[in-house]
Amino acid sequence: MDTLWVWVALFALGILGILIRFFSAKQAKIEKMYEKMLQKQQEIERSQSLFLANISENIHEIIEKSYKETTTCKEEQPAIREMVKGKKLLDVTHDLIEFLRLKSKKVQVSHEKFNLNNVLNEVSGTVCTRFKGSPVELIFDIDNNIPRYLIGDLLNLEKVLRHLLEYFLQENSQGEIKLEIAMFGNYEEKIQLQFKLSDMGEGLDAKAMESLFIPVYNEENKEYSGLGLFVAKELITMMQGELAVHSVVGKGTSFTISLPFEMLDPKNRRNYRLPDKVLTAKKVFIADRNYNSALALKKMFAYFRHDVKVVNKEEFLAHKPDLKAYDIVILDLSLFQAKTVAYLEKIKKEKDLKVVALDSLLEREESRNTDAVIDRVLIKPANQERIFELIVNLYTLKQIRKTPVEEIPQEHELTHRTDIIETTNVSQQSFRDFSGMQLLIVEDDEINQKVLLNILKISGIEVSVANNGREAVEIIKEKDGSFDLVLMDINMPVMDGYTATQMIRLESEFNELPIVAFTALALESEKEKIFNSGMNAYLTKPINIGKLYTVFKMYHRLSSKQKVTATPQRRTFSKDILDVEKGIVYANRNEGFYMEILQEFLDAYGQSTEVFAKLIREHRYEQIKMLCIDMKGLSGTIGAKEMFGLIIEIHQKVLYHQEDMLVNYVDAYGKALRKLTDEIHRYLNMPST
Incomplete structure (x- = not known):
């Protein structure tokens, strides 16, 4: 009997052992799979972090290259010189500022009223x-039920759409790109x-899809791919x-992007109301070289109950x-x-045809000339909204009732309808x-x-600043007409520039106030x-x-408010610590951009001495390497020669695995950074801390 129980016990232990081994193997498999997933996630995060660290270094290389090209082009045609200087350097400057704002975690999401059409x-x-000059057909295909006004984040939505459209335009030299x-x-x-x-286009294989949102720097052509997509994805999240x-x-x-918004007026199903019924139910004929583009236009005209043939x-x-048989061709x-x-001229003699x-x-x-037969x-x-405005503008009807805000004010003698001429050799001191x-x-x-x-x-x-049109109207009324000039952006949340200006002009006391628009779409x-x-x-x-200087000169009024000040002596700075002249050249020769880069640099890296020391104490050499790459590119870009040289030394110690020598650089890093930040504060005319 005892023997039987022994065998039973042994059998049970055997079964238990098999089960333990089975579940242990399964657990090990799960842990291994989880470890692989974790490693892959860490690899993606490391790639993105490494990219952010690398961007400033390579932006510096791009700027150096562009600067040399600008210098080379001095004897070339002005148009070529302007293209090199304006396009490359300005794009790089914007990238650098955006990079620093990401580093400083300054990007925020807003929740305000805006007009989607303005976006x-x-x-x-x-x-x-x-x-x-691109032959690509760009199509906006918008459903009829899309609200005109939304509550959400105007600026970040604009950036997302811009980055994604830029990606498609970079990848396509023909065909069509559609935004639905x-x-x-x-x-x-x-x-x-x-x-x-x-x-x-050509489409993407699985490998390309996997790395689509991980920015890559091409050493050969000194260009980035994927930066816009990376930023767009972060903003969407x-x-x-x-x-x-x-x-x-x-x-x-x-x-395909899905974003949450709020409707301003959910009960209002008619976002665009024509001022008179006579403008509805027109017969419209559309002939376009791109059929899909014509169909998108048909949808917009059909909103106003027009009968459209395409x-x-x-x-x-x-x-x-x-x-x-048509009213609009x-x-x-x-x-x-x-x-x-x-043929169209003949029809126009017989009926009121709009072309x-x-x-x-x-x-x-x-400079393209249009035929006299063309109305618009x-x-x-x-x-x-632009189709709505087209229909209204095609028909000038006395019976159309206008609200006071819609009335067109009498044009002022200071109105300047042509492009502003650029004044040359303008600097910050010129103002x-x-x-x-x-x-x-x-x-x-x-x-x-x-x-x-x-x-x-x-x-x-x-200078006073308003963040939207409503604030502008309130500030102008509070100041009781004391402003000499208003610079008015068009696309803003809460109240756009058009509406704000109309509200200002309702008060006769502001008729003489010059208001100059900022716009990206100069149609x-x-x-x-x-x-x-x-x-x-x-x-x-x-x-x-x-051009900004020209605007000030146009609307400059001599008055008792303006005071004559002696021109101060030009500030001088140690070129080894901060080469201001070189930094301004890197910022597209725009001192305002340069000053903004310096301020963002202070916010992101001005207190990085303690970070550097902590990384050394904790032997986090990969992070030290990334910090060096960061500081190497940024210090070179802002003209910080001494800091740039020190960072190269530290970076080499990491690359050659001489980590034990890094502790010797803590004091040197702190002193160099302190000298640099003091000089930046002095340049920015701020009290150093």
């Missing part, structure tokens, strides 16, 4: 200026907007949105359709041949010519605010809106310091 105008104006906007999940005022961006990517090799790629360019040329600009023009020419923002030429030119990509003036800057972008404030810092101009239709709202002139983005 689309700003984005299209910016990307089409950068890729001007749809609305889902309508729960009271809460909505989800879906932005789908797609191309007809911050805005509590989602991003999905789909790609098929040989067919194209699409990005054909492509080839069909129009082959069949020469009868256009007598919209044709691609290339279709206005002699016979077509003569619209279609042109592309990417391909349009400023519609620039693609369009949006619902002392306007000492004593009172200026209001109306701008929601903090970077643009700081750049302008830095440009004018030593000018003696008294004729947008210029018309600028002047109709009551503004006196416009400046295009990005900021051009020479």
Whole structure:
């Protein structure tokens, strides 16, 4: 009997051992799989962190290269010189500021009212200026139920769309790029907007998809790929949105973004109301070289209950359709041949036919002449608000009732309708010519605010800042007309620049106040809106310091408020510690940008001595290496020669595994950084701490 129990016990122990071994093996497999996943996640995070650390170093290399090209181009044509100086250096400067703001964790999400159409105008104006001349067809396909006004983050939405569109335009030299906007999940005022961006390009394989949002620096051409996508993805996450990517090799790629917003007025289903019923139910004919683009336009016109017929360019040329039955005829600009023009002129003599020419923002030429038969030119990509304005502007009807805000003010003698001429050889000191003036800057972008404030810092101009149009109206009324000039951004949350200017002009006491617009989209239709709202002139983005000086000179009024000040002696700085002149050249010769870079440098790295010492104490050599790469690029870019040399020494110790010598550099790092920050504070005219 005892033997039996022994065998039973042995059998049970055997079973238990097998089970323990089985579950141990399974647990080990799970742990191994988890470890692989963790390693992969850490690798991705390390790649992204390493990229952020590397960007400043390689930005410095790009700037050096661009600076040499600028110098080489001194004897070349002015247009070439401007292209090299303006495009490369300005892009790099913006990248550097954005990089430093990410490092300082300054990017925030806002929740304010904005006009979605203004965002689309700003984005299209910016990307089409950068890729001007591209034959790609850019299409905005917007569902009819998309609200005109939303509550959410205007600036970050604008950046997301701009970065993604820039990616597609970089990857495509032909075909079409489409932005589709749809609305889902309508729960009271809460909505989800879906932005789908797609191309007809080569598509991406699995390997390319895996690294799509990990920025890569190309040593050969000294360029980055993926920076915009990286930033866009980070912003989407911050805005509590989602991003999905789909790609098929040989067919194209699409990005689908879902972002939460709130509706300003959920009960209002008609976002665009024509001022008179006579403007609805028109018969519209559209012939475009791109059929999908024509269909997107059809959807926008159909919103106003128009009956729309669409054909492509080839069909129009082959069949020469009868256009007598239509109220509005919209044709691609290339279709206005002699016979077509003569045919349209004949119809115009018989009836009130409106003729619209279609042109592309990417391909349009400023000097291109249009035929007299054309009533209006519609620039693609369009949006619902611009179609609304087109219809209203095509028909000038006495019976259209206008509210006081919509009335066009009488044009002031100081109104300047043409592009502002750039004044040459302008520096920060040049603005002392306007000492004593009172200026209001109306701008929601903090970077643009700081750049302008830095440009004018030593000018003696008294500057006030409003973050949106509503604040501007309130400040102007509080100051009781004491401002000499207002610089007004167009695309802002809460209240845009058009509405703010209209509200200001309602008060007759402000009729003489010069208001100059900042805009990224300088189309004729947008210029018309600028002047109709009551503004006196416009400046295009990005900021051009020479044109800014011209604007001040145009509206400079001699008065008792302005005081004459002696020109101070030019400040001198140790070029070994801070080579200001070289740093300004790196910042696109824009001292305002340079000052903003220095301020962001102070915020991100001004207190990094303790960080450096702690990393050495904790033997975190990989992080020390990343800090060196960071500081190497940034110190070189701002002209900090002494700091740059010291960082190279420290970096070499890490590279050659001489980590035991790093402790000897703690004091040297602290002293060099202190000297540099003191010099930066002195340059920025700030008290050092």
